[in-house]
């Protein structure tokens with residue numbers, strides 16, 4: 001089949017690879033001039049099934065109320081009239097019951113674990129270099145009560161195959177010696193030993209080269225303006241003055257997916273959650289992290305990428321605003337100075353924003369919608385790097401009419417709760 005993919009982020013590139021491996025003729029369109037140069041270049045780098053918790057949880061509604069009242073919460077919503085956000089938020093709140101939260105977490109976990117395995121197989125097969133680390137990820141808690149709550153929650157993941165080890169504060173530097181110099185006081189940590197880190201941009205560049213060897217054509221710098229449909233199927237993509245026709249179409253445009261879906265008659269339940277990321281050079285190797293982590297107080301997350309460290313934070317529901325100013329990064333730098341004093345050269349820092357493509361419930365949208373030749377692979381939220389390879393494989397199986405290795409129903413775009 002000839003397949004046109006919209007989006008060359010880590011999800012689009014992984015989809016192209018899976019489809020090309022099955023012998024399809026694949027064309028990938030991206031408005032940017034390089035692969036994985038949008039949100040896939042803004043991740044914290046965690047490959048973290050151990051971080052699969054659904055954001056829609058019983059504690060989320062109170063956090064949203066506090067955020068709207070001006071508190072500095074990890075998820076921030078500025079009160080304003082935004083109909084898509086209101087619609088998305090209503091669904092999000094419906095997903096905050098204990099049972100929905102549990103089931104959404106388990107759906108994310110299953111896909112994340114599957115994806116991590118496939119990512120490792122692909123990386124070995126294609127000899128990809130992406131600053132992979134496999135010392136696990138540290139989830140650090142400064143407060144005894146928060147740690148106790150997290151340990152309780154972690155049982156759900158431990159019951160489903162994760163190795164979640166609880167560490168005392170003195171055991172933390174045994175996992176990452178850099179934290180011995182930390183100025184922050186920790187009550188303890190959870191160490192998911194099977195998590196890891198890596199750079200999705202580097203991974204995607206390598207995988208795109210493998211794709212090209214398999215015959216995939218990347219049309220970079222070419223924005224898809226519209227998806228033309230006749231109501232039953234997609235007729236073509238409008239790319240500037242051209243019309244692109246294929247047998248099947250994959251929408252993998254990250255947070256922009258709902259904008260393109262809308263003109264083909266779909267209201268895709270995906271809303272952007274803006275995050276901030278910086279990458280700085282290491283100036284003192286002994287003090288810089290070697291293991292990925294999250295400081296659960298500030299929700300700053302980090303990974304080591306060779307001689308640099310990537311750090312990211314914040315989830316703001318402010319639509320498609322990508323603006324940034326130095327004050328947006330103050331919290332990350334303050335956390336960096338506290339956690340890893342004198343480790344990084346802030347003068348070398350590169351600053352970015354990214355838009356996480358969030359579904360209200362959490363699991364991404366993978367498979368066919370109401371049109372017979374339009375497939376979705378989008379809505380991966382805060383764990384799209386982790387889930388990219390598994391989502392791509394599931395999509396490919398669905399395109400080929402095969403049974404995916406995982407039950408695809410929790411990710412189906414045509415479930416009523418998703419429309």
Ligand SMILES: Cc1cc2nc3c(=O)[nH]c(=O)nc-3n(C[C@H](O)[C@H](O)[C@H](O)COP(=O)(O)OP(=O)(O)OC[C@H]3O[C@@H](n4cnc5c(N)ncnc54)[C@H](O)[C@@H]3O)c2cc1C
Nearest residue numbers: 007009011031040044045046224254275354383384385386
């Ligand atoms: C601050 C931050 C930290 C994160 N940390 C992690 C982490 O530690 N671990 C993890 O697993 N995930 C993390 N994520 C989430 C992860 O980055 C995303 O889920 C993932 O990058 C989504 O990939 P994607 O390919 O769907 O989207 P994108 O990378 O956004 O790619 C979509 C592509 O579609 C293209 N596009 C859009 N519209 C059009 C159009 N009309 N025509 C042509 N092309 C178009 C864009 O140019 C873009 O290249 C983080 C995200 C953020 C913002």
